[in-house]
Amino acid sequence: MSKLTDSLNKIQSLEELSDGSTVLHRIHPMAKMITTIFFLVVVISFERHQISGLIPFFIYPILMMAIGEIPYKSVLSRLLIALPFSFFAGLSNPILDSETAFILTGIPVSYGLLSFLSILLKTVLTVMAVLIMVATTPMDQLARQLVRIRVPKIFVMQLMLTVRYLTILISEASSMMNAYHLRSVKQKGIALDHMGTFLGQLLLRSYGRAERVYLAMKCRGFDGDYHFARSHSARTSDLIFCFGLCTSFFIFRWCNLRLIIGRLFGQ
Amino acid sequence: MITIRNISFCYPDGNRALNNVTIDVQKGSNVAVVGANGAGKSTLLALIVGLHNLMEGQIEIDGKAVGKGTLEEIRKKVGFVFQNPDDQLFMARVYDDITFGPRNFGYPPEKIKELADNALEIMKIGHLKDRAPHKLSGGEKRNVAIAAVLAMAPDVLLLDEPSSYLDPKSRRNFILAMEQLPHTKLIATHDLDLVLDLCDRVIIMNRGEVVADGAPRELFLNEKLMECSGLELPLSLQTRK
Numbered sequence: 001m002s003k004l005t006d007s008l009n010k011i012q013s014l015e016e017l018s019d020g021s022t023v024l025h026r027i028h029p030m031a032k033m034i035t036t037i038f039f040l041v042v043v044i045s046f047e048r049h050q051i052s053g054l055i056p057f058f059i060y061p062i063l064m065m066a067i068g069e070i071p072y073k074s075v076l077s078r079l080l081i082a083l084p085f086s087f088f089a090g091l092s093n094p095i096l097d098s099e100t101a102f103i104l105t106g107i108p109v110s111y112g113l114l115s116f117l118s119i120l121l122k123t124v125l126t127v128m129a130v131l132i133m134v135a136t137t138p139m140d141q142l143a144r145q146l147v148r149i150r151v152p153k154i155f156v157m158q159l160m161l162t163v164r165y166l167t168i169l170i171s172e173a174s175s176m177m178n179a180y181h182l183r184s185v186k187q188k189g190i191a192l193d194h195m196g197t198f199l200g201q202l203l204l205r206s207y208g209r210a211e212r213v214y215l216a217m218k219c220r221g222f223d224g225d226y227h228f229a230r231s232h233s234a235r236t237s238d239l240i241f242c243f244g245l246c247t248s249f250f251i252f253r254w255c256n257l258r259l260i261i262g263r264l265f266g267q
Numbered sequence: 268m269i270t271i272r273n274i275s276f277c278y279p280d281g282n283r284a285l286n287n288v289t290i291d292v293q294k295g296s297n298v299a300v301v302g303a304n305g306a307g308k309s310t311l312l313a314l315i316v317g318l319h320n321l322m323e324g325q326i327e328i329d330g331k332a333v334g335k336g337t338l339e340e341i342r343k344k345v346g347f348v349f350q351n352p353d354d355q356l357f358m359a360r361v362y363d364d365i366t367f368g369p370r371n372f373g374y375p376p377e378k379i380k381e382l383a384d385n386a387l388e389i390m391k392i393g394h395l396k397d398r399a400p401h402k403l404s405g406g407e408k409r410n411v412a413i414a415a416v417l418a419m420a421p422d423v424l425l426l427d428e429p430s431s432y433l434d435p436k437s438r439r440n441f442i443l444a445m446e447q448l449p450h451t452k453l454i455a456t457h458d459l460d461l462v463l464d465l466c467d468r469v470i471i472m473n474r475g476e477v478v479a480d481g482a483p484r485e486l487f488l489n490e491k492l493m494e495c496s497g498l499e500l501p502l503s504l505q506t507r508k
């Protein structure tokens with residue numbers, strides 16, 4: 001199968017995971033969203049050279065993936081898409097900041113290297129947390145919560161429609177690719193002199209298709225205002241989930257656990 | 268119910284798709300529109316729900332002229348099933364797609380559920396409820412698209428080639444379901460056997476014009492007319508000849 005169809009399936013399969021029925025899926029979307037946002041803030045708030053403090057935070061995504069029955073593969077493969085960005089963004093750090101922070105088994109470790117690693121860890125943590133949220137909450141539920149926390153509706157709509165348009169674009173592209181390959185058997189990929197027409201066609205076709213989709217939406221009463229399906233109202237378990245996790249993030253971040261545990265066992 | 272008077276329509280690129288078309292559809296009747304590829308059937312249906320701007324002539328639904336101010340009301344009354352189900356289905360889940368229309372009308376949750384379940388039942392696709400539309404087969408998509416429009420509880424159904432993609436059994440189910448439904452129906456199709464089974468009246472179009480209007484059996488047996496309009500005798504009538 002073509003790579004495009006693969007990546008389409010990747011986007012969609014995450015969305016399909018969100019239809020599951022584990023405990024985590026049943027937590028109120030708002031509770032998950034607040035927890036995730038709090039998690040992001042806490043992780044990002046670590047100083048540039050911090051690494052050891054970040055490590056305990058991996059418990060959260062690992063725990064959630066286990067509870068939500070999210071396959072590791074699906075999260076990790078998407079993580080790989082995000083990593084290169086922060087890899088290159090952080091790459092200059094070890095070069096610019098080569099002052100030695102400490103010496104580890106004879107190898108000097110610079111501040112630059114530390115902050116580079118810290119950026120990577122933060123990326124992994126934050127991206128994982130968001131992926132977990134997306135994989136356990138249906139898209140329009142999330143959008144609805146965004147509206148509820150006063151994100152302007154127009155942005156939320158834009159986000160939702162972009163996700164839908166992406167599906168259209170990719171499915172048009174993959175069907176064109178298949179049609180192209182079936183009639184040009186010998187070639188791999190698209191010949192350069194066909195590329196212009198191909199891309200032009202793709203744009204026109206996906207545009208035309210998006211327009212028809214939009215017209216079909218209008219035929220079914222769409223007036224620019226998305227009407228979200230309601231979720232159940234928050235229960236005590238949702239509150240406990242949100243409050244419990246946020247508190248533990250707080251403790252992990254601002255209380256020096258090593259010191260406390262060391263003292264407990266040291267006595 | 269549907270009154271179409273002297274309408275003509277050109278696409279922006281100058282393609283003349285309809286030329287002076289006049290049609291009257293009675294309430295509760297099943298009317299078919301047939302004609303060769305490019306005859307203008309889809310364009311006609313699209314104009315009725317105001318998807319293109321009418322240039323000449325007038326279309327009225329229940330005495331209300333189709334125009335800027337009345338579109339909302341008319342689209343609530345008239346359900347349109349697109350020729351290509353891919354154009355119509357866009358939600359991530361079949362059930363969400365089917366409830367999309369009713370939710371836009373702001374119905375209470377119980378009513379939305381009732382409408383959706385009823386539509387699933389009519390098209391016999393309850394088992395597809397939780398699937399992703401883009402992963403369905405062509406015929407399954409078609410059934411979902413029809414159900415999504417039925418869930419809006421319209422008075423009028425415009426169906427653009429509803430039987431394409433359907434296997435014989437689903438096609439039969441579709442015809443039976445349509446016979447039961449009280450809606451006024453305007454069906455654009457190439458399936459002349461479906462027309463014979465379901466419709467009491469057929470309109471034959473050719474190159475943007477109405478060339479004949481009458482009882483299906485009579486018109487289909489008129490060889491000269493069929494020849495001129497680029498149509499062929501349906502199977503069920505061939506054996507009888």
Ligand SMILES: Nc1ncnc2c1ncn2[C@@H]1O[C@H](COP(=O)(O)OP(=O)(O)OP(=O)(O)O)[C@@H](O)[C@H]1O
Nearest residue numbers: 278280282283284303304305306307308309310311
């Ligand atoms: N978006 C468009 N832009 C320009 N011309 C168009 C467009 N869509 C259709 N046409 C032209 O308008 C005419 C009528 O098209 P229409 O789609 O109504 O035909 P149809 O009767 O539905 O055909 P089919 O049986 O193939 O579905 C055709 O000549 C077609 O080429």
Ligand SMILES: [Mg+2]
Nearest residue numbers: 308309350427
């Ligand atoms: Mg058509």
